[in-house]
Amino acid sequence: MTKRTYICGLDAAIAVMGGKWKGLILFSLGEEGTLRFGELRRAVPGISERMLILQLREMEASGLIHRKVHHQVPPKVEYSLTDFGASLNTALAPLGKWGEDHMERIEAIP
Incomplete structure (x- = not known):
């Protein structure tokens, strides 16, 4: 496997959290704290069970x-942010604020 080199910090950050779902999972864990799988699935509307499993595996690996x-029986699995994940969540907060401020305009884009 070859080592990837990045053009800039934004390129590296997007490589770690790329895609729609990872940002929403990070946000949910940042807001709610530790969550079980079912709680996390309810916290991220629209995500399928399969996609949530895939995203969680990738996020754990990174x-x-x-x-x-x-x-225990039944099995209990909990997910929480690492310090690395919390720092990314903090970095994404201004982007989320920008999105909230411009949501009406963004929704009007054809």
């Missing part, structure tokens, strides 16, 4: 979230 498995 160090954005922590997955804690409680060995």
